[in-house]
Amino acid sequence: MTTPHDVEFIGFAATQEFSESAGQGGSDPVDPAYLDTVAKAHEESGFDRVLIAHSSASPDGFVIADQVLSRTTTLKVLLAHRPGFLAPTLAARSYATLDAFHPGRVAMHVITGGDDADQRRDGDFLDKATRYARTDDFLSVVRKEWYSEAPFDHEGDFYRVEGGWSSVRPVEIPVYFGGASGDAVRVGGKHADVYAFWGEPLAGIAERIGEVRAAAAPHGRDPRFSVSTRPIVAETEEEAWARAEEILAATQERVGAPQPGFQKLDHAQQEGSQRLLEAAAQGDVHDTRLWTAVAKVTGAAGNSTALVGSYEQVAEALLDYVDLGVSTLLIRGFDPLADARAYRRLIDLVRAGAADRLAVPA
Secondary structure, X not given: OOOHHHOEEEEEOOOOXXXXXXXXXOOOXXXXXHHHHHHHHHHXXXXXXXXXXXXXXXXXXXXXXXXXHHHOOXXXXXXXXXXXXXXXXXXXXXXXXXXXXXXXOEEEEEOOOOOHHHHHHOOOOOOHHHHHHHHHHHHHHHHHHHHOOOOEEEEOOOOEEEEEOOOOOOOOOOEXXXXXXXXXXXXXXXXXOEEEEEOOOHXXXXXXXXXXXXHHHHHOOOOEEEEEEOOEEEOOHHHHHHHHHHHHHHHHHHHHOOOOOOOOOOOOOOHHHHHHHHHHHHOOEEOOOEEOHHHHXXXXXXXXXEEEEEHHHHHHHHHXXXXXXXXXXXXXXXXXXXXXXXXXXXXXXXXXXXXXXXXXOO
């Protein structure tokens, strides 16, 4: 069972405002003032971390992470990383150096990459199964570089290191891991401290938790779990659903008339996307308020399922995931800055609800 402090909240920080429904907030891909504002809004709302995402077209995540950490006091970062483009020893030292300047505030989010086209934009032409095998080898080296007090050798299928050693070693950098394929579960079960899922129906999350735990057990690991959703909240349920319909209409319009910064991608290779689309095909609403309509319109491009309702209703829906064993909730709005501010109330309700669940008579 959780405690209120065990429920970790992760938001989303970027150098430019963007959502499926509203588009880009400006023409400049790097707006320092916006990053400053959105980072501080998350800190003030009680978020524990913000995700710094990655794609083949994104600004450099290490720079963004350092900017977020330098502009806030307690907010932590979850810095996404795609194995294969930096040597694992160099990547490990880059994370460790960032952590040295901001102790205890850095985590790695491993995204192996499910879109061949996006990988090839950065010059990676390996197939998906081979990428996961490379990620396995990569993380083995990263952990040695972080935690080995003496020089180490490593000879794997993708990386060979002789006398590896780092002068900068963190106390702990948690490894978060995403992916829905069998290869992802196998590799993530071996390495993940936190295994991340997109917002599936409750039954699907329970099933996936069981799969990851089974994959982790032979390695003596007991990972935590994360679920990502897009809460749409208002004072009343009626107002929340009205806002949801506005978001859907705006998203449909943008999908129908492509604009810079948005395109409907084919995520046929991503099993996580396919799971969301399968749920959407069965109905727009699951578990009373998990809404899949935007996922259907966008081809389930990433974190795209929403929880719709009043603050109290959405808090209860999030606590349903907590009851399954989820301890991290990644919540991101369709109006990123305004929603980050509004989620203060939602976060407080979830933490209070988690505390109430512990109020069991001795």
